[in-house]
Amino acid sequence: MKPVPVVSIVMPVFNDEATLAASIESALAQTLPDVEIICVDDASTDGTAAVIADFVARDPRVRLVQQERNLSAFQARRAGILAAEADYVLFLDGDDELVPHAAERALAVARESDADLVGFGVTVIDKNGHTGGSYERRLQPRHERLDGALAVLEGLFPLGTPAQGQLWRFLFRTSVLRDAYAELPDDLVLPRVNDLPLMFLVAALATRYVSIEEKLYRYHFGRGGSGQVVDSIERAEFYVSAIRSIDSIRAAVDALAPRHADPQALRDAYESARLSIVGYVTSQLIDRSDSTVLDAALAHLHEVASAHDIIQGAARFYPRVLTVLKFHTPWQPVGHRPVRSVLLATSTLRTGGVSAVLASQAHYLREAGYRVTVVARSKGSDPKAVPPGVEFVELEARELVDRMQEWADICREHEIDVVIDHQVLYTRYWPEFALMARSEGAATVGWLHNFVGRPIYDGNDRLSLIEQCSNTLAQLITLSPLDVAYFKLRGVQHAAFVPNPPSPMLQASVAQQVTKVPPAGHIELVWWGRLEQRTKQVTELIEIGVQLRKLSVDFRLTVIGPDWDTLTAKKFNAEARRRRVGEQVVAIGPRHGDQLVAAIDAADAFVSTSIIEGYQLTIAEAQARGLPVFMYELRWLTLVQDNDGVVAVRQGDAAGLARQISEVLADPQRYRELSDASVKAAGQALAYDFAALYTGVVEGTLPPEFSPAPALEDAQQLLGLMVFFAERAPHRGREQTTQSAVDQSSLGVRVWQSAAPLGRATLERVPGLRPLAHRAKGWLRAR
Incomplete structure (x- = not known):
């Protein structure tokens, strides 16, 4: 008597002759003997049926179900599920394999937990035989266990996350699969994305999910329909049919909703999944379409989905494609219309940092006769930081699409001619805002507040985003000629540099006559800024202190500034004590106004350990008070170029910097030379006509010297710096969020x-x- 199988392996196949044997062999090689392999041939035109017939003759566990005509894998799976004799089902495509213990391991977990669904890991193999990568990471289970219908649905189809419906990542209770199919028309044919509709309905019906990390499935990327180039309108129509697939289950979702634990949650999950498919199709067309097909492909997309859904789906799940969808015009410079009203954009308006630069710009632009509006994209601004005579607006909307519409409304209501966006380096969505501004007739200037290597050091893709979307910007403003060289070498010709404006302390200090007396014996050093470890490397000050102690230098290093992120003055001082320099290196918290100036004036030199900066204003502020500057080299900074008041050593050379401090401050003549050079350099930082520069930015009339052509020396220096920051990226390799x-x-x-x-x-x-x-x-x- 034939044993009753405990797991049915359902294989929907179509023209898989070349790979099918290996797939079936992997199913037959299961360590669990009581399996059946149901091969559903979807009217193949090659030798697929013959391959299956050979296995049927060899092993009674293999069964062949033949479709008379091609009805899509969706119908092939239906036939396999209806024919299944086991209580649990695994799916296996005809070009993939199961690992030998897949059925045994998944079944044991299902029985132990009484789960409707068991998720497991997947190995993704590319055409070159390589495994791993971001796609493989995305396919791994994210939850250990989900109990209850709502938990399963929200866990497998979380709102706002691209929907995934690969059926071969799970072991299913057969009855749940049949219940899901029962909600759909018997004759439904889904050529594209035929698994996600079924997976969504299963998630809506299941009440328990568990998972294991073991990789039980071997998926061959690129063998089937994955990774195909859209080189014809027929191929584009095939991709777009994915939207019809997700649309096909709307009626089933509406019918299930009253029976679900949370009807609204089910509807919301469906709408999120649907929009994610719309966004996915949009991105696939844009990423994969041949240039001769793209326009026709996008036109067909608009026949299947509304423009609203296309934009919303792209904005929520694949925002980068909005530029391609909406931006078909070439680069447009500033100056195409008279400029009367300027919008300055930031995240939140506070004091110091980017906000201080923005406030100074507002002041200069107001003096030049422009109407100025400041817009904060996030809540939490300090009302006291709003410059006098400037209108201030905070975005209210939370969703990206709503925020973009609000942005367009602001541009229209305030009659904005030019936007200066200070968040280009810090947010992913500035191109969408630039797009919406241009739709209202306003040009956008992107303002970078750090060296071009910052995204590499941060381990993000901001540089690629800026380059790819640079045509949405009328002008890209950086802080140094080397930044300009980078962008011009990368094809962004409308890049220029403008130095940051002086701080009030710098202006007040330069106006005074400062004379420093060389130290006699004891040395007072100072550092100030926020205690941001990643870019300012504040704990390096402790190492410099250790090295100074080794040189028997009598010193004190005062660290001034607010706590920031993970580093606090308390933690800093504890580490200094642990390194046995707690009496010499001390963080005292923030100081402002006269207190800060007094602390600076009490010092003999300023020490900086930053690894990356855009325009380190504290250097100029220190030099304005006559302090020599000892620092790790930041060669791109305009502040340190031709600056004889600066002593720089290579990054991380704390011992070398300590030696320089010890030797220079022991030499009164050398100290006086450095102090005088510092005062002179601080004066040069004020030599620019900032009102004229900002007018040039918004009018498109910056002098050509602020947009120099790159030289071979620039390329060489940039290559070295990019390697340096790539090798020191603190978050390198952390690509997956648990x-x-x-x-x-x-x-x-x-x-x-x-x-x-x-x-x-x-x-x-x-x-x-x-x-x-x-x-x-x-x-x-x-x-």
Whole structure:
């Protein structure tokens, strides 16, 4: 008597003659003997049926079901499921393989947990036989266990996340699959994305999911329909048919909703999944279409989905494609119409940093006769930081599409002619905002606040984004000629540099006559800024202290500034004590105004350990008070070029910097030369006519010397710096976010949003709490 199988392996196949034997062999090689392999031939035109027939003759566990005509893998799976005798089903495509213990391992977990679904890991093999990569990482299970219909649905189809429906990543309870198919028309044919509709309905019906990390499935990327180039309108129509696939289950979702644990959650999950498919199809057409087919492909896309859904789907899930969808015009410079009104864009408006530059720009532009509006894209701005005579607006909307519409409304209502966007280096969505601004007739100038190597050091793709979307910007403003060289070498010719404006302290200091007396014996060193470890490497100051102690130097290094992210003055001082320089290297917290100036004037020299900066204003501020500067080299900084008040050593050479400090400060003549050179350099930082520069930016009339042509020397220096920052990227390799981090992040966002109104009111009364609020936002992952 034939044993009853405990797992049915359903294989929908079509013209898989070349790979099918290996797939079936992997199914027959299962360590669990009680399996059946149901091969559903979807009317193949090659030798697929013959290959299956040979296996049927060899092993009674192999069964052949033949479709009379091609009905898509969706119908082939239906036939296989209806023919299945086992209580559980695994799916196997005719060009993939199962590992030998796949059925045994998945079944054991299903029985132990009484789960409707068991997820497992997948190995992705490319055409060259390589494994791993981002796609493989995305396919791995994200949850260990989900109990209850709502939990399963939200876990497998989370809102706002690209929907995934690969059926071969799961072991299914057969009855749940049959129930899902029962909700759909018997004659439904889905040529493209034929697995996700079924997977969504299963997620809506299942009540328990568990997973294991073991990789039980071997998926061959590129063998079937994956990775195909869109080189004809027929191929484009095939890709677009994915939208019809997800549309086909709308009626089933509506029918299931009243029976679901949370009807609205089911509808919301479906709409999110649908929009993600619309966005996915849009991105695939743009990424894979031949240039001769793209226009026709996009026209067909608009026949199947509304323009609203295409934009919303792309904005939520694949925002980079909006530029291609909406931006078919060539680069347009500033100056195509008279400029009367300027919008300055930032995240939040505070004091210091980017906000200080923005406030200074607002001041100069107002003096030049322009109407100025400042827009903060996030909540939490300090009302006291809004410059006099400037209109201030905070975006209210949360969703990207709504924010883009709000942006367009602001540009229209305030009659904006030019936008200066200060967030180009810090946000992914500036091209969409530039797109919407241009739709209202406003040009956008992108303003970079750090060296071009910052995205490489941060381990993100901001540089690629800037290059690819540079035509959305009328002008790209950087902080140094070397930045300009980089972008011009990369094909962005409308790049220029403009130095940052002076701070009030710098202006006041240069106006004074400063004379420093060389130290006699004891040395006072100072550093100030925010305690940001990643870019400013504040703990390197401790190492410099250790090296100074080794040289028997009598010194004190005072570290001034607010706590930031993971580094606090308390932690810094604890580390200094651990390194036995706690008496010499001391963080004292923030100082402002006269207190800060007094602390600077009490010092003999300024020490900087930054690894990357765009325009390190503290250098100029220190030099304006007559302090020599000892620093790790930042060769691109305009502030340090031809600056004889600076002593620089290679990055990380704390011992070398300590030697320089020891030798120079022991030489009164050398000290006086450095101090005098510092004062002179600080004066040069004020030599620019900033009002004229900013007028030139918004009018498109910057002098040509601010947009120099790159030289071979620039390319050589840039290559060295890019390698340097790539090798030192602190987050290199951290490409996947665990679900626990995601959960923590979403919880943190909710906590932050709940506390925000009270927090803003508190900060208005006690501004000194802002650094603590910034750290709390980081702890909650609410940024």
